[in-house]
Amino acid sequence: MKSLKQSCLxxxxxxxxxxxxxxxxxxxxxxxxxxxxxxxxxxxxxLWFSIGYVFGVSDKHAEARLVRRAAAGERPNDGxxxxxxxxxxxxxxxxxxxxxxxxxxxxxxxxxxxQAEDFGAYEGFALVPLSxxxxxxxxxxxxxxxxxxxxxxxxxxxxxDNFREYIPQTQFTVQSPTEFRxxxxxxxxxxxxxxxxxxxxxxRDTITDVTSMQLKEKILAPGDHVVAIGxxxxxxNALVPDESALLHPVKITKGxxxxxxxxxxxxxxxxxxxxxxxxxxxxxxxGLALVPLDAIEQMFPGKDPSWAEVRVERWVKREVRxxxxxxxxxxxxxxxxxxxxxxxxxxxxxxxxxxxTRAAAKRAGDAIxxxxxxxxxxxxxxRVHADGKLDSLSIIGDGAIDTASAEVETLAAGESEVNGRIxxxxxxxxxxxxxxxxxALEPSP
Numbered sequence: 001m002k003s004l005k006q007s008c009l010x011x012x013x014x015x016x017x018x019x020x021x022x023x024x025x026x027x028x029x030x031x032x033x034x035x036x037x038x039x040x041x042x043x044x045x046x047l048w049f050s051i052g053y054v055f056g057v058s059d060k061h062a063e064a065r066l067v068r069r070a071a072a073g074e075r076p077n078d079g080x081x082x083x084x085x086x087x088x089x090x091x092x093x094x095x096x097x098x099x100x101x102x103x104x105x106x107x108x109x110x111x112x113x114x115q116a117e118d119f120g121a122y123e124g125f126a127l128v129p130l131s132x133x134x135x136x137x138x139x140x141x142x143x144x145x146x147x148x149x150x151x152x153x154x155x156x157x158x159x160x161d162n163f164r165e166y167i168p169q170t171q172f173t174v175q176s177p178t179e180f181r182x183x184x185x186x187x188x189x190x191x192x193x194x195x196x197x198x199x200x201x202x203x204r205d206t207i208t209d210v211t212s213m214q215l216k217e218k219i220l221a222p223g224d225h226v227v228a229i230g231x232x233x234x235x236x237n238a239l240v241p242d243e244s245a246l247l248h249p250v251k252i253t254k255g256x257x258x259x260x261x262x263x264x265x266x267x268x269x270x271x272x273x274x275x276x277x278x279x280x281x282x283x284x285x286x287g288l289a290l291v292p293l294d295a296i297e298q299m300f301p302g303k304d305p306s307w308a309e310v311r312v313e314r315w316v317k318r319e320v321r322x323x324x325x326x327x328x329x330x331x332x333x334x335x336x337x338x339x340x341x342x343x344x345x346x347x348x349x350x351x352x353x354x355x356x357t358r359a360a361a362k363r364a365g366d367a368i369x370x371x372x373x374x375x376x377x378x379x380x381x382x383r384v385h386a387d388g389k390l391d392s393l394s395i396i397g398d399g400a401i402d403t404a405s406a407e408v409e410t411l412a413a414g415e416s417e418v419n420g421r422i423x424x425x426x427x428x429x430x431x432x433x434x435x436x437x438x439x440a441l442e443p444s445p
Contacts, residue, residue: 014051019044029309030291031300039287043280050276067227071257073135078234081242085257086134088224093128098166099159099217100152105130106220108147111163111213121204121213122167129196130220132228140238142196143230145250151216163210172203196238220252228252288312289320294334294409294421297436301344310434311425317409336410336419338438343372345435347380349395354378359437361418367391368418372435380433382422386413393424393433401431416441 023040030036066083076082090105097107106127110120131140154160220226230239230250242249293313297303305313338344343359356379361370364383373379373396380401383391388408394400406424418441424433 011048011052015044015048018047018051022047026287028306029287029293030296031303043283046276046280050280053276063229066229067257070227071135075136076232076234078232080232081230082232082239083257084132084134084136084139084228084230084239086132086136086226088130088220088222088226089133089138090128090130090222094222095126095128097217097219098124098170099154099163099215100219101162102219102221104219104221106145106147108151108218109163110151110216111210112216113207113213119204120202121207122163122172122202122210123204124170124201125198126200127196127198130222132226138237139232140196140236141228141250142233142236142238143241143249144198145228145230145252147218147220148251148253149218151218154215154217159215160210163215167210170201172201174203220254224254225256226252226254227257285316285320288316289324292317292321292334294436297344298334298337304346305434307348307425307432307434310423310432314423314425334410336421336436336438338419338436340417340438340440343435343437343439345372345433345437347372347395347431347433347435349398349431350429356380356435356437359439360442361439362442368413368441370418370420370437370439371396372422372437380435382408384408384411384420386411388420390422393422395431401433402426405430406433413441 019037019041021040022043023036026039027033027036063083066081067085070083070085088105094103094105095107096102097104098109106125108125109123110118111122112118113121127141127145129140129142131138228239228250231242232238233240239250293305293309297305338359341359343356345356347354347356354374356372356374358373358375358379359370361368363369367383367385370382370384371379372382378396380393380395382393385391388411390403390406390408392400393403393406401424405426406422409421409423411420412418417438419436419438421436422433424431426432
């Protein structure tokens with residue numbers, strides 16, 4: 001049980017780490033702690049499930065290898081996790097299944113009330129000592145198994161009559177659905193079993209009339225062909241409790257080895273893992289599309305977006321938002337909230353980054369010349385037309401920036417004022433610019 005707790009703790013810690021990492025990513029984009037934590041912990045659930053499915057794929061492949069080794073009759077080593085294939089056998093002791101009354105060596109049952117999905121009002125499990133005879137000889141089962149095959153559902157009157165007779169003849173442990181401690185104690189006692197004999201019957205409802213309940217049952221009978229996977233003890237020649245197992249130490253599947261190995265659903269698990277990621281990816285794209293970087297910069301003036309973030313924003317603006325606008329019939333631009341004469345942004349050239357805080361503009365023929373600088377006068381000069389066409393863009397005292405890598409994202413020019421936003425992303429180590437501005441428009445000389 002110590003290992004079970006450790007496994008649960010590891011997966012819990014993994015979830016917390018993923019949640020914090022996603023929260024940090026959201027915070028970089030949208031620096032509001034409550035929003036970042038909410039998105040991070042919500043999105044981490046899907047990512048956590050995806051990782052679990054991927055681990056499931058590797059587990060399925062490992063189990064298939066164990067089955068192949070078992071079919072070849074290789075003698076296992078002490079303490080090794082192995083597969084045992086063969087036919088179930090037992091002593092003269094057998095059980096009678098509560099619903100079908102079939103003779104068996106193990107059974108599991110549930111009586112599920114309407115609208116309860118899979119939560120049984122009555123449920124139980126029983127196991128008597130058994131062994132599995134196969135290529136590795138006769139190997140005993142001395143651990144609590146998971147019967148990893150489907151329940152049979154019963155609907156005939158005689159099955160309900162059988163179970164009605166079973167209830168008063170059986171001593172049930174009464175558990176409330178909220179009694180987690182009692183359920184945990186029950187689970188611990190079952191998983192700790194090492195004598196090959198288990199029996200528990202649980203009642204979670206005071207209603208004894210099973211007429212409206214769904215009756216389900218699994219059995220393991222002498223002569224069944226099975227594959228059992230668990231930890232092997234050479235001294236006991238048996239599958240025994242495994243401290244490293246997350247839940248049941250032994251898993252038993254019905255069928256011959258080839259058929260069982262063929263049922264390993266690695267591809268399905270991988271597909272489900274990818275399926276869990278799709279809503280996460282869709283949510284991230286919607287977040288990027290519906291909350292533009294321009295708006296975030298206005299909400300949080302201290303935000304300093306990285307150039308990678310600016311590149312992602314450009315891609316979203318060109319590829320995602322137009323499609324979203326066609327689907328939602330929405331459009332619009334983010335207003336620039338600055339005082340006249342202010343700029344907010346940065347210019348990176350070589351190893352130097354300049355914060356641009358001042359803006360001035362004047363008419364130059366049929367164009368507008370906008371000067372964007374810091375307090376020391378370093379910055380850029382952009383020559384634009386009223387329709388947003390960019391004639392030229394140059395770093396003061398340091399040459400031009402190729403206009404092919406630059407664009408005027410928005411521009412509004414009146415008689416006395418102009419405001420806009422310019423982005424330039426030169427390839428490689430070339431100069432980069434991201435700035436918004438509002439400036440008084442001086443008339444032509």
